[in-house]
Amino acid sequence: MRRSKRLVLLSKFLIENPNRIFTLKYFGEKYDAAKSSISEDLNIIKDAFYEAGEGILETIPGAAGGVRFRIKKPGEKIENFLSELCKILSDRSRIIPGGYLYMTDIIFSPEYSSKIGEIFAQIFVDKDPSCVLTVETKGIPLALMTAKALGVPLVVARRDSRVTEGPSVNISYVSGSSQRIQNMALPTRALSENERVLIIDDFMKAGGTARGMIELVRQFGAEVVGVAVLVATALPVEKLVKSYTSLLVLEKIDTERGEVNLRPVKFL
Amino acid sequence: MRRSKRLVLLSKFLIENPNRIFTLKYFGEKYDAAKSSISEDLNIIKDAFYEAGEGILETIPGAAGGVRFRIKKPGEKIENFLSELCKILSDRSRIIPGGYLYMTDIIFSPEYSSKIGEIFAQIFVDKDPSCVLTVETKGIPLALMTAKALGVPLVVARRDSRVTEGPSVNISYVSGSSQRIQNMALPTRALSENERVLIIDDFMKAGGTARGMIELVRQFGAEVVGVAVLVATALPVEKLVKSYTSLLVLEKIDTERGEVNLRPVKFL
Structure with missing residues (x-):
């Protein structure tokens, strides 16, 4: 050849x-x-x-x-991408009654999710993760693309244990923002105690779901090497997890004025 | 340069x-x-x-x-891959009490899901799909990788409508195998009437979920250009959808003997 x-x-x-x-x-x-x-x-x-x-x-x-x-992309390239993402997500047409932001199309887009996954991979590659964990549903595309960029498997926790997945470890936790009791389940065969787990999700408000995932990993005797989300809200400042990385920070959604205040984090 | x-x-x-x-x-x-x-x-x-x-x-x-x-991979290459997949999935350790097969690790694996997505894309590219649709949860990795290989967006139906995604179209349908009433919801902004939709899922037994997705697409006035799953069960022979493609056929799981009878479809 x-x-x-x-x-x-x-x-x-x-x-x-x-x-x-x-x-x-x-x-x-x-x-x-x-x-x-x-x-x-x-x-x-x-x-x-x-x-x-x-x-x-x-x-x-x-x-x-x-x-x-x-x-490994240069910091400038990543910053440009995140700025563009902020611009797209800050469009007033994305404000959902109740003060939410419609991000589903971006999160599920192969184009954006693969770029976001590559950024997560670049940030955490030196922590040597052996798998990526998320919880259904909206975290899956970002977590899958992160796992792909790291060349490691993806593990997905469910909201309920499934008969089709065999015995599972189940935990209950209190959602930080709604204060409701939530469940999370992971098949016993999905994770072993030697794993180095990178936790990925789309959104963090109080951090209850992330803390639930950390607790789940501990039940398997495995180690969490990082927690990262695409968007974290500025408030509450104190999250339920000690340490996490977010690519974007959501300062405020003003439903009345139709204004979204979203900014990229300077992390590189 | x-x-x-x-x-x-x-x-x-x-x-x-x-x-x-x-x-x-x-x-x-x-x-x-x-x-x-x-x-x-x-x-x-x-x-x-x-x-x-x-x-x-x-x-x-x-x-x-x-x-x-x-x-576009040659038929032989695809057949080799599907045979290898059958071999991996037919391992007796994958039999779950109740007669199910544990496939989650393969479906969520970036390596396998991207190869499976490329096969789906190759089969349906001439139908010119403008987006890929699945329903949460286990269909998501395969559908995302299919969308990536086709260069089109992914749309994911939820089991319930979400306050964070705004107004949605909701349907109820009868699950073909369990005969239970199930729900499916898709935000109104997720799909428009000009779309050519390729439906992807991990598994089909009676086809109730696929028929539900077809009905959901019709509610939006859009067109279904194909339905495909990774694994379809041999029985029932008559599915609730007229036409579909599966890559693998699950003939039988013998829990007593610890035998899985799974074979690739000859479609190329």
């Missing part, structure tokens, strides 16, 4: 398998080429991705070594 | 924006290159993707023309 074609296929493979280590030997056999040629290909890909701000191709030394593609 | 780097970045862009038309002019400006150079790049990418069975790069003539990348 000629270099130009190999570059195309190697790029595709690396993009579709982020955060995983592959050896030069593996690629050499896959594309029927000498390791030295593969090495040159990878250098070209590395430079192209780096210069375009798409990600980094790392060389891992040692017996278990190889190369690994990690999505 | 040199050809080799352009090939890497162009490949990445096309893979991440499937099923959408881009002009040579657009790429020329994006990568600061002459249209003739871009044209040569695209020919190399076209050949590489085609020969590796990854997809086709089509040239669309005319004023609104350009190039479009469509995922």
Whole structure:
């Protein structure tokens, strides 16, 4: 195979398998080429991705070594994206009676959810999560795309245990904002005690749901390595979780005036 | 920018924006290159993707023309994947008391859900769907990945209408297998009457849920262009929907013997 074609296929493979280590030997056999040629290909890909701000191709030394593609966009690129997102979400037509903001179309959009998932992955990749956890329903697309960008599985807690998923661990918790008792369930086979869990959700107000998920992870004896949401409300300032990351902060929705005050967090 | 780097970045862009038309002019400006150079790049990418069975790069003539990348894998590759999936899902440890099959980890896995979504997209791309519809919860990952591969939005029906999503269309329907009355709700702003809707779900037994989704789409005055599920049970033979596609057929789960009889559909 000629270099130009190999570059195309190697790029595709690396993009579709982020955060995983592959050896030069593996690629050499896959594309029927000498390791030295593969090495040159990878250098070209590395430079192209780096210069375009798409990600980094790392060389891992040692017996278990190889190369690994990690999505890493420059802070400016991320900030521009989040500003654009704020602009879209701040449209007055999105205000729902009762003081809510309609975000479902953005959260469920493959285009936006994949970009948001890549940002979450970039923030938490160094914490080395082994899986992503969310609770149904609206957190699922963001959590799935985060898991995809990290190259790890997704685990989804349900509101009730399901007969189709076998024995489960169930917890009850008090929702921080509505003060109602809520349930959350996760099949016993969905999580093991060695997992390093990244918790992802779409929205946080008081943080009760996130705290519920942390409690659920503890019941399995696993570890939470991060909690992140797309949007957190500015109030209450004190959330029920000690530490969390949000990409956007919702300061206020003024239903009367038709004004939404939403801003990106400066975190990079 | 040199050809080799352009090939890497162009490949990445096309893979991440499937099923959408881009002009040579657009790429020329994006990568600061002459249209003739871009044209040569695209020919190399076209050949590489085609020969590796990854997809086709089509040239669309005319004023609104350009190039479009469509995922199209050879039948053999898809059959191998579905056979592997059957093998994984037929493991006796997946049998849940009550005669169910634990598939949640596969359905929620970014790796498998993206491959399954690409197959659905390949089957239905010629029906020109403008959005993908599913109902919460387990259909969401497959539907999201199908929408991503088609380059269209995802719409998710809920079991109850939500105050946070504004006015909604609600329907009640009788579940085909349990004969219970179920609800389904979709915000009025989530779907318009011009949409061409592809319905995706994880599982079909009698087809009541799929029929419910078809009814919901009709309430919006939109058109259903296809119905597809990952797994359909062999029985009942007559489903509540006239026409549907399933990738796998579940013949039988023998809880006593610990045997699962699951097979891929020959559809290509």
